[in-house]
Amino acid sequence: MKLNNRIVLPTVGILFGLLMIFPIYMLVISSLRSETDVFSFSLLPVQMQIGNFKAAWLDSGLPRTILNSLIVSITVTVVAMVFHAMSGYALARFRFPGKTYVFAWMLSTLMVPFAVIMIPLYLITKNLGLANSYAGLIIPSIFNAYGIFLFRQFYVTFPKELEEAGYMEGLSLSGTFFRLAFPLSVPIIVPLTIGFFLANWNAYLWPLIITQDEKLWVVQQQLAHLVGGGYYTPWNIVLAAAVIAAIPTFILFFVSQRYLVEGIKMSGIK
Amino acid sequence: MSRISARTRNEWITAYSFLLPNIIGLLIFVFIPILYAFYVSLHDWNALSPKVFSGLDNYKVLLKDDLWWASVRKTLLFSVIYVPLLYVLAIISALLMNALRGKVVGPVRTMFLMPFAITSVISAIIGMFMLDPRNGIINHLLGLAGIGHQQFLGSTAQAMPSIIGVILWINIGYNMIIFLSAMKEIPRDYYEAAYIDGAAGWQSFLSITFPLLKETSTFILIVTTIGSFQALDQILVMTKGGPANATEVSVLYVFKQGFELLNMGYASALAFVLFLIIFCLSIIQLKFLSLKK
Numbered sequence: 001m002k003l004n005n006r007i008v009l010p011t012v013g014i015l016f017g018l019l020m021i022f023p024i025y026m027l028v029i030s031s032l033r034s035e036t037d038v039f040s041f042s043l044l045p046v047q048m049q050i051g052n053f054k055a056a057w058l059d060s061g062l063p064r065t066i067l068n069s070l071i072v073s074i075t076v077t078v079v080a081m082v083f084h085a086m087s088g089y090a091l092a093r094f095r096f097p098g099k100t101y102v103f104a105w106m107l108s109t110l111m112v113p114f115a116v117i118m119i120p121l122y123l124i125t126k127n128l129g130l131a132n133s134y135a136g137l138i139i140p141s142i143f144n145a146y147g148i149f150l151f152r153q154f155y156v157t158f159p160k161e162l163e164e165a166g167y168m169e170g171l172s173l174s175g176t177f178f179r180l181a182f183p184l185s186v187p188i189i190v191p192l193t194i195g196f197f198l199a200n201w202n203a204y205l206w207p208l209i210i211t212q213d214e215k216l217w218v219v220q221q222q223l224a225h226l227v228g229g230g231y232y233t234p235w236n237i238v239l240a241a242a243v244i245a246a247i248p249t250f251i252l253f254f255v256s257q258r259y260l261v262e263g264i265k266m267s268g269i270k
Numbered sequence: 271m272s273r274i275s276a277r278t279r280n281e282w283i284t285a286y287s288f289l290l291p292n293i294i295g296l297l298i299f300v301f302i303p304i305l306y307a308f309y310v311s312l313h314d315w316n317a318l319s320p321k322v323f324s325g326l327d328n329y330k331v332l333l334k335d336d337l338w339w340a341s342v343r344k345t346l347l348f349s350v351i352y353v354p355l356l357y358v359l360a361i362i363s364a365l366l367m368n369a370l371r372g373k374v375v376g377p378v379r380t381m382f383l384m385p386f387a388i389t390s391v392i393s394a395i396i397g398m399f400m401l402d403p404r405n406g407i408i409n410h411l412l413g414l415a416g417i418g419h420q421q422f423l424g425s426t427a428q429a430m431p432s433i434i435g436v437i438l439w440i441n442i443g444y445n446m447i448i449f450l451s452a453m454k455e456i457p458r459d460y461y462e463a464a465y466i467d468g469a470a471g472w473q474s475f476l477s478i479t480f481p482l483l484k485e486t487s488t489f490i491l492i493v494t495t496i497g498s499f500q501a502l503d504q505i506l507v508m509t510k511g512g513p514a515n516a517t518e519v520s521v522l523y524v525f526k527q528g529f530e531l532l533n534m535g536y537a538s539a540l541a542f543v544l545f546l547i548i549f550c551l552s553i554i555q556l557k558f559l560s561l562k563k
Contacts, residue, residue: 009365009366009369009370010366010369010370010371010374012366013363013366013367013369013370013378014374014378016362016363016366016382017377017378017381017382018381020381020382020384020385020439020442020443021381021384021385023385023396023397023400023439024384024385024388024396026396026399026400026407027392027396027399030399039402039404039405039406039407041407041410083291083292083295084292086288086289086291086292087288087289087291087292089288090284090285090286090288090289091289094281094282094284094285094288095278095281095285096281096282096285096286097282099285102289102293106292106293106296109296109300109301111549111552112300112301112303112304112545113496113499113500113545113548114500115499115500115502115521115524115544116304116307116500116521116524116541116542116544116545116548117300117303117304117307117541117545118524118525118528118541119307119310119524119528119529119534119537119538119541120302120303120304120306120307120310120538120541121299121303122528122529123306123310123534124298124299124302124303124306125299128298139295139299140299142295143292143295143296143299143300145296148292172280172284173280173281173284174284174287174288177288198387201389202389202390202391204389204390204391204503204506204507205502205503205506208506209529220389220390220391220392223391223392223395224391224394224506224507227394227395227398227507228507228510235399238395238399239395239399242392242395242396245389245392246387246388246389246392249387249388249389250387252387253383253384253386253387257380257383260383261379261383261447264444264447264448265447265448265451267448
């Protein structure tokens with residue numbers, strides 16, 4: 001038994017871990033190969049072709065679509081943090097009529113899967129005149145009861161003395177929130193920011209539905225277009241483009257893994 | 271009104287002004303769409319022509335639409351394979367992580383979690399590359415084991431399992447972290463007490479760890495089941511429902527009816543039925559899992 005715990009299980013764990021990153025390793029290594037070598041059965045780049053990245057950057061429509069993805073992801077995340085913190089704070093701190101109903105109603109929207117409402121959501125967004133625009137990409141992605149819920153949980157355990165201090169200082173209720181509570185909410189804002197950014201960088205279906213104009217495409221659409229768009233793109237270039245598109249998420253992942261793990265744990269608390 | 275103090279009223283006003291952006295947003299972009307789906311589903315509406323009220327006609331058509339029911343079966347097939355596999359693999363990963371000590375913990379956790387940072391579209395691209403029927407590395411490896419080349423995404427039997435494999439790969443890490451943090455909360459004394467009673471390893475997992483993970487398991491099973499009904503990104507990129515409709519799940523059928531055939535009325539009826547199916551399944555699952563001790 002002891003032997004099992006000390007040697008066998010850790011070894012299996014490490015091997016399983018290596019298996020998990022193997023596809024990522026293959027992606028990176030193959031993106032460095034020439035078109036003829038790209039499928040070579042080898043764990044090495046074979047012949048290093050750094051030029052693939054230059055070609056992918058220049059000829060695969062990446063700069064514009066990456067910029068669009070950044071604009072959409074950053075805007076959604078920033079606005080969502082402010083709105084969700086405000087609502088979470090109101091639900092945790094203020095006494096007002098209808099509070100339980102508002103909270104329960106907001107949580108009930110979590111029962112509505114996106115894929116199920118994509119058609120009416122498209123029709124409504126179009127009727128609002130937002131189809132095929134940045135606003136159409138951004139605004140419907142902001143509202144999410146999950147963020148409100150997690151902010152509420154955070155503010156419920158927030159020390160009450162702070163508001164009293166705000167009151168003494170002569171701050172209004174909203175002043176207390178914006179000047180005192182919100183700036184002290186970093187422990188919840190950081191993991192949620194990472195979560196929202198990753199989720200929006202990942203978004204493919206909604207941009208696909210709401211944009212017709214190629215100028216508005218996000219990077220995930222562009223990548224999907226490269227492999228299935230009907231014209232031929234060499235695999236090494238497609239993979240190089242995928243590596244470039246993965247750079248922002250990987251930077252975020254490595255810089256903030258600790259917070260990402262915290263965020264995941266929070267999402268698992270019922 | 272005069273009996274309510276200025277401070278109380280001020281609190282009401284501030285509270286609702288803080289809630290207003292989200293109330294409006296959730297109303298327009300989540301709540302109304304469900305109602306609107308039902309309204310549109312009562313109409314014969316081919317985006318290009320005007321809406322004509324048609325009562326429950328769309329629902330009658332749906333009942334006899336073989337392609338729709340075939341897509342429901344494919345969705346169920348997807349869920350029945352995907353959900354248990356994800357659950358078991360996430361628990362096993364968490365157990366393996368929990369057995370690690372010392373300097374390897376950080377790097378191995380990173381290895382498990384890294385695929386989570388891969389987007390759906392990129393995971394689909396990697397899947398297509400590695401599963402290439404002619405030259406993909408998986409076929410090279412199978413060749414070493416003496417197994418002939420497989421078609422994978424080109425085969426009606428293998429396309430769905432291939433897609434499931436890709437989606438599993440990027441989702442294990444997230445669920446592993448949730449299980450792991452629940453396991454870390456189990457007090458050590460429980461295991462020591464069980465050890466004295468002669469329970470160790472597999473037995474202590476069955477008698478202590480597993481029962482204490484019940485709430486976490488319920489959460490993960492429900493979230494994963496609901497998610498499994500919505501898997502669309504990878505399918506759109508990898509097969510678009512093919513070959514021969516083998517991977518045409520319900521959400522994809524709704525997508526095609528709505529955005530390719532522009533049958534907005536019919537697609538809305540399908541979406542509404544899909545919503546009811548998912549809703550009922552999550553209620554049943556919640557009941558079933560909370561009854562089962």
